[in-house]
Amino acid sequence: MISRYNLPILIVLLVDIVSPVQAGPIDFAHEVVPILQKHCVACHGGREAKGSFSLNTRALWLESGFVDPKDVKASYLLELVTSSDPEMQMPPKGKPRLSAEEVATLKQWVSEDLPWEAGFSFGKVAYEPPLKPRRPVLPPTVDCRNHPIDRLIDQYLSKHKLPRPGPVDDATFLRRVHLDLVGLLPTPEELTTFLADPCSEKRALKIRELLADDTAYADHWLSFFNDLLRNDYSGTGFITGGRKQVSGWLYESLLYNKPYDQLTRELIAPPSDASRGFIDGIKWRGNVSAGQTVEIQFAQSLGQAFLGINLKCASCHDSFIDRWTLDESYGLAAIYSERELEIHRCDKPIGKTAQASWLFPELGTIDPSASREARLQQLAALMTHPENGRFTRTIVNRLWHRLMGRGIVHPLDAMQTRPWNEDLLDYLAVSLSDHKYDLKQMLELIATSEAYQSQVEVVEGAESSDYLYRGPRSRRLTAEQFLDSVWQMTGAAPDKIDAPIFRTKVEQGGAPELELNAQWIWGDSAKETPPADETIVVRKIIELPSAVKRGGAVLTCDNSHILFINRREVDVGKNWSQVRTLPLHTLLKPGKNDLTAIVHNGGKTPNAAGFFFEARLELENGEQISLASDETWEWNPNAPASREGRLGSIKGKWNPVTIVKPNGSWTKAVDAQAKSLLAVAAEGKQPMVRASLLKNTALMKSLGRPMREQIVSMRPDQLTTLEAIDLSNEATLAEVFAEGAKRLIAQADGDPKLLTEYLFLYALSRAPTSEESELVGQMLGESPQAAEVEDLLWSVCMLPEFFLIR
Numbered sequence: 001m002i003s004r005y006n007l008p009i010l011i012v013l014l015v016d017i018v019s020p021v022q023a024g025p026i027d028f029a030h031e032v033v034p035i036l037q038k039h040c041v042a043c044h045g046g047r048e049a050k051g052s053f054s055l056n057t058r059a060l061w062l063e064s065g066f067v068d069p070k071d072v073k074a075s076y077l078l079e080l081v082t083s084s085d086p087e088m089q090m091p092p093k094g095k096p097r098l099s100a101e102e103v104a105t106l107k108q109w110v111s112e113d114l115p116w117e118a119g120f121s122f123g124k125v126a127y128e129p130p131l132k133p134r135r136p137v138l139p140p141t142v143d144c145r146n147h148p149i150d151r152l153i154d155q156y157l158s159k160h161k162l163p164r165p166g167p168v169d170d171a172t173f174l175r176r177v178h179l180d181l182v183g184l185l186p187t188p189e190e191l192t193t194f195l196a197d198p199c200s201e202k203r204a205l206k207i208r209e210l211l212a213d214d215t216a217y218a219d220h221w222l223s224f225f226n227d228l229l230r231n232d233y234s235g236t237g238f239i240t241g242g243r244k245q246v247s248g249w250l251y252e253s254l255l256y257n258k259p260y261d262q263l264t265r266e267l268i269a270p271p272s273d274a275s276r277g278f279i280d281g282i283k284w285r286g287n288v289s290a291g292q293t294v295e296i297q298f299a300q301s302l303g304q305a306f307l308g309i310n311l312k313c314a315s316c317h318d319s320f321i322d323r324w325t326l327d328e329s330y331g332l333a334a335i336y337s338e339r340e341l342e343i344h345r346c347d348k349p350i351g352k353t354a355q356a357s358w359l360f361p362e363l364g365t366i367d368p369s370a371s372r373e374a375r376l377q378q379l380a381a382l383m384t385h386p387e388n389g390r391f392t393r394t395i396v397n398r399l400w401h402r403l404m405g406r407g408i409v410h411p412l413d414a415m416q417t418r419p420w421n422e423d424l425l426d427y428l429a430v431s432l433s434d435h436k437y438d439l440k441q442m443l444e445l446i447a448t449s450e451a452y453q454s455q456v457e458v459v460e461g462a463e464s465s466d467y468l469y470r471g472p473r474s475r476r477l478t479a480e481q482f483l484d485s486v487w488q489m490t491g492a493a494p495d496k497i498d499a500p501i502f503r504t505k506v507e508q509g510g511a512p513e514l515e516l517n518a519q520w521i522w523g524d525s526a527k528e529t530p531p532a533d534e535t536i537v538v539r540k541i542i543e544l545p546s547a548v549k550r551g552g553a554v555l556t557c558d559n560s561h562i563l564f565i566n567r568r569e570v571d572v573g574k575n576w577s578q579v580r581t582l583p584l585h586t587l588l589k590p591g592k593n594d595l596t597a598i599v600h601n602g603g604k605t606p607n608a609a610g611f612f613f614e615a616r617l618e619l620e621n622g623e624q625i626s627l628a629s630d631e632t633w634e635w636n637p638n639a640p641a642s643r644e645g646r647l648g649s650i651k652g653k654w655n656p657v658t659i660v661k662p663n664g665s666w667t668k669a670v671d672a673q674a675k676s677l678l679a680v681a682a683e684g685k686q687p688m689v690r691a692s693l694l695k696n697t698a699l700m701k702s703l704g705r706p707m708r709e710q711i712v713s714m715r716p717d718q719l720t721t722l723e724a725i726d727l728s729n730e731a732t733l734a735e736v737f738a739e740g741a742k743r744l745i746a747q748a749d750g751d752p753k754l755l756t757e758y759l760f761l762y763a764l765s766r767a768p769t770s771e772e773s774e775l776v777g778q779m780l781g782e783s784p785q786a787a788e789v790e791d792l793l794w795s796v797c798m799l800p801e802f803f804l805i806r
Contacts, residue, residue, distance in 0.1 A: 025115050029313060029321045032109050035102050036122070039081075039091050045122035056123035058116040059466070069113045078107055118414040120321045127418045128323075131360055133389035135430050136423040148431075149449035152424045156469060165454040165471035170195055172806060173203060173453055175765035179477070179805050180403050181210040181443060183220030183690070185485045188761035207447045211440045214505050218254035219690040221439075222499075223480050223705075224402065225250055226692070227715070228305050229267070229278050232708040233498045233586075234695045241569070241645025242283035248583070249274035251501040259437040260395060261384040264306060268383060269376040273572050279336060279376070282709065290344035291315045299332035304711050306383055307359075308394040308415030317345055322416045324359075331357030335366055335375045358382050360390075390415065392429035396442060398713060400428065403446050405456070405473025412713045420467055456806050474806045476717055479703035480691035481805075486733070486797060487688060489762045490740020496549060497693035500583045504680045514678045516670065518628035520610030520660040522599075523635040527658055532603040537636045537650055538611055538657060539596040542627060544619065547590050551617035551682055552583045553627075554674040558610050558666065559602035566594055567647040577665070579673040581680070584615060596647055598639055610660040612670060616682030633657045699733065702726045727798060734790075737797075741789035752780040755789065763796050 026032065036045070036055060043050040054060050061067055066077045080090040081098050091097065098106075109115070138148055139155040157164055168176070174194050178186045186194070194202065211217060226232060231250060237243025246267070253263050270276040281297035290296065296315050303311040303324075311332070314324035330343045334354040341354040356368040356375055363385045366378050383391055394415055401407040408425045409417050419425045428442065435441045446452050457471040477485065487493035497503075523536045555563065558576040562569060565587045573580050601609035613629040635657045640648030662670075696705055702723045706712040726733070748755035756776045760768040768776065780788050796802060 026105070026109050026112055028109070028115050028117055029120075031105050033120075033321070035098070035105060039096070039098060039102075041122050043091075054123075056121045058114055061114055067110050067114065069110055072107060072111045075110050077110070078103070081106065117321045118411055118417045127416075129390060129393075129416060129418075131362060131390060132387050133392065133430050133433065134426040136426050138427070145450055147449045147451075148427060149424065149446065149451050152421065152427060153449075153451045153469070156421050156424070160468055162468060162470055165457065167450065167453055168455055170203075171765045174206065176805055177203075177207060177210065177447055179481055179485075181207065181220070181447065182213055182216035183223075183478075183481050183484055183692075184216060185488055185762060186765060187488075188758055191761055191765055203453065204448050207444055211444060214255050214257070215503050215687055217257075217440070218251055219503070219687075219692055220480075221254055222251055223478065223692040224398075225254070226708060227706060227712040228398075230301070230708045230711050231277065232696065233500070235707055236709050237282040237284075240285060242285065244273070244277035244280060245500065246275050246277045247499050248501050248581075251499065251503075255503075255505050257438065257440050260432070260439050261391075261437040264384055264391075265380040268302065268380040269373070272574075289347045291347070293333075295333040295337040295341055296329070298336040299329050301711060302332065302379075302383070303329075303359075304413050304713070306394060307390055308397065308409070308413050308713075310413055316347070322414075327354070328357070328359055330354035332359060334368070335379050336372065338372055360388070363387055386433065389426070389429055392432050392437075393425055395439075396428035396432055397425060399439070399442055400446060401714070403443070403452060403472075405475045406467075410467070420469055474804045476704075477803055477805065478715060479700040479705040482703055482803070483691040483700070484688075485763070485802075486736055486740075487691075489744075489759065490736050490793065491743045492736040492739040493689045494694065495689060496547075496585060497689055498586055498695045499693040500586050501693070502552060502581065502583060502680050503687070503693075514616065514675055514682065516614055516628075516674060516678065517626060517630070518612055518614035519630050520612050520662050520666060521629045521633055521635075521657040522609050522611065522660050523637065524655070524658055526609060526660045529606040530601050530609040531606050532601065534601045534609065535598065535639045537596060537598050537639055538629075538633055539594065539636075539654070540627070540629075540633045542593050542595065544588060544590055544593060544617075544625070545623065546619045546621040548585045548588045549618050549620045550585050551615060551625075552581060552585075552678075552680075553613060553615035554579050554581055554678045555611075555613040556580060556669065556674075557597070557599050557612070558608060560600045561611060562598045564594075564596045564598075564647040567596070569645045569647070577669045579669060579677060581677050584617060588617070596650075608660070608663055610662070610666065612666070612674075614674070614678060616678060618682070629657075631656060631659060697732070699726055699730050702730075737790045737793040738786065740793055741786045744789055744793075745784055745786065748784075750783060752777060752782065752784050755780070755784060756792075759792065759796060763802050764799075 040055055042048065044053050044055045046056070048054075053064050053066065066080075067075045072078070080088065081103055083089040086093045089097070136152075139151050141151055142154045142158075145151065145154060154164065171191060174186050174191060178184055194206065199205070229246060229250070231246050232238075233245065233247065238245070249266070253266075266275045267278045270279065278301065279298050281294045281301060283294060284292055291312070300311045300315060303309045309324065310319070310321065311324055311329045313319040313321060314326055314329040315333075316326070318325045326343060326345060330341060331354055334341045334356040335358075337354075337356075342349050343352045343354050344350065356366045358364065358366050358379065360382075364378075364382050366375055366382075368375075370378070382388065385391075393409075397407050397409050397415070397419075398412055401410070401412055408419045408421055408428075409415050428445070431445060432438075432442050452472060454471050456474045459473065484493075521538060522530060523538075525531060525534060555561070555571070555573070556576050556579045557573055560574045560576070561572070563571040563573075563582070565584075566589070570587055571580060571582050595613075597611060597613070599609070599611045601607065611629060613627075615627040617625040617627065619625065633656075634654040636650055636652055636654050638650055638652040640650045691700065696707065701707070702720065703726070704715045704723070706715065744755050744759065748758060753773070756768055756773060760766060760772070776792060779792065
């Protein structure tokens with residue numbers, strides 16, 4: 001009988017099958033390379049190979065016999081560097097010996113199986129990735145496999161005399177494609193319908209159906225982009241105002257499938273504050289090193305996110321691991337900088353000022369004398385230039401990795417490395433640009449190939465440095481996929497999201513509309529005509545009997561506004577003709593809430609001014625609330641002193657606002673946008689809450705979700721001790737399983753066979769085997785009780801079969 005007391009055994013099994021538990025690896029680039037550069041490269045690197053030993057590559061190390069990761073103490077290298085024999089010791093007599101710390105580092109490196117940066121060599125690097133796009137000629141079709149990816153893969157397999165992997169069955173395909181494209185399990189009903197469908201095109205139709213589910217797609221791929229753009233809803237910098245989210249803009253971009261080149265341009269040269277957080281990075285508190293300034297962060301983030309190159313080493317000194325230089329990193333940083341940027345080497349100034357420059361001048365250059373805004377516009381255009389093949393190769397490589405388990409260039413941020421199939425990478429890259437940078441189209445292209453729909457490669461032992469493609473690889477569920485899947489099966493998802501977003505898509509011309517109650521308001525000057533350049537403050541204090549479940553606001557101001565809720569800056573608007581939307585479920589709290597806006601009238605002569613605000617809220621207690629700018633609001637002529645991200649103190653008396661008669665331009669702007677946008681804000685129908693929309697938790701952290709203080713393009717694929725412990729007894733997981741057990745019993749009317757079959761179909765996309773049915777039947781008995789079903793949920797969800805996308 002399975003019991004929760006046997007769960008540690010299951011966790012050990014999971015650890016053993018999925019991957020070894022291990023500590024963090026040694027930092028090859030920053031710990032090992034400097035030692036070898038200092039003591040060894042002069043005689044054994046580049047073209048030098050004294051004693052017939054070259055240390056240029058990992059393969060040469062292993063072939064030399066100087067190191068033995070299986071028996072570290074027997075490694076000849078360590079004997080040489082610790083020897084006191086002048087005839088034997090290395091470095092040879094007369095040269096500085098290694099310190100005890102350096103010897104310990106090399107010993108650890110050997111014991112960890114010589115971790116090595118992909119593509120790195122102490123010799124001259126012969127491979128330089130092409131810059132411009134290349135359109136390869138597709139090979140002939142073999143065995144009627146006409147899909148372009150399959151034609152390229154078949155040619156590759158034939159060249160390397162490798163067998164073609166067989167196809168997966170429909171159930172395996174359905175589970176794989178659901179989790180890959182929308183991050184959710186197929187329901188038992190969806191599985192049954194799909195298996196019974198005789199249509200020969202049902203797989204292609206299912207792929208299109210999943211990609212057409214805009215909300216599920218956006219919910220799932222939000223995690224991918226949050227990792228890549230180091231965006232989150234809490235954590236370092238958010239509380240202190242030293243960091244801003246791009247969540248609302250990013251989610252909307254995914255919801256409407258914004259072309260990837262446009263998305264990138266809006267991140268590099270933000271058209272509004274909504275997408276500005278990425279380039280502004282994190283303003284760390286206190287003193288920081290030269291490599292942590294926002295300007296250097298900008299260079300590092302752009303290089304890694306959009307080009308797959310590591311500029312972190314080159315932000316301190318010329319890189320050890322590839323060709324990028326200190327001057328190039330600082331040149332990219334200077335595009336963003338509003339001040340003269342002095343170059344620092346290893347955190348020490350060298351008396352040289354950086355000049356704004358682009359990494360690939362073959363495509364064009366940056367005008368250093370232009371304003372920062374103009375420089376950013378130039379950079380955005382160069383990054384997304386049609387001839388910048390490195391931009392398109394980087395993102396298609398990331399998508400291939402996400403669906404196939406390993407990049408065509410791997411690791412993903414080592415795009416200086418030769419791909420295992422250059423034609424495949426180039427074909428995908430030009431296909432993306434041919435289809436106007438449509439990421440959904442690229443996902444469809446990959447998923448409809450027989451290569452994607454093939455059986456996974458079985459990987460045994462450590463991966464060779466000479467990788468050969470043999471098929472897709474199984475992947476672990478991400479933290480979000482795991483929790484979403486558990487919540488699907490148990491019906492125990494949280495009921496409120498943390499992300500400041502709207503999950504509803506408004507189709508042009510087909511959106512519902514709500515009647516507006518708000519009025520335009522201003523101070524006493526609006527009784528005549530407000531003067532130019534006037535700044536006042538308006539506010540509304542409200543009491544809420546319970547927390548906000550969902551809801552949001554629409555607002556605008558002629559000419560501009562800064563809105564604070566509970567004294568924290570939450571919205572800035574500088575274009576009154578564009579009505580803004582603001583989710584409120586994360587900003588308002590039970591009890592007293594202070595809504596204050598600093599509003600400004602522009603112009604050079606007296607002109608009309610007004611502030612417009614309306615919200616619809618649904619509270620946790622079911623109450624519906626409408627909140628609008630009207631005569632109950634107050635105004636104050638004394639604008640507070642500036643405080644970054646926070647509302648300063650406001651002196652003087654508050655007075656009733658003046659209601660302003662709207663002019664035709666105001667009415668046109670509000671009628672055209674606000675009615676439908678408010679309907680979205682007030683939308684009551686919401687799909688299941690997804691883990692991607694929640695703040696990070698201890699469980700999600702242990703399952704691999706990063707803190708996002710740094711860009712993460714590849715999450716860990718190995719199980720940690722903490723994760724194993726959390727998966728065996730984590731409290732919130734236990735609560736979900738307890739709640740789910742009751743629901744499963746009720747859904748099956750207490751029938752153990754129906755319950756077992758439903759759970760296996762949902763979790764594993766297959767029926768239980770006869771042996772599993774017998775075992776579970778013994779466990780549940782004729783009348784399942786909640787405790788036994790809870791144990792069953794623990795056991796099924798800990799299986800490697802559940803935890804892996806195969």
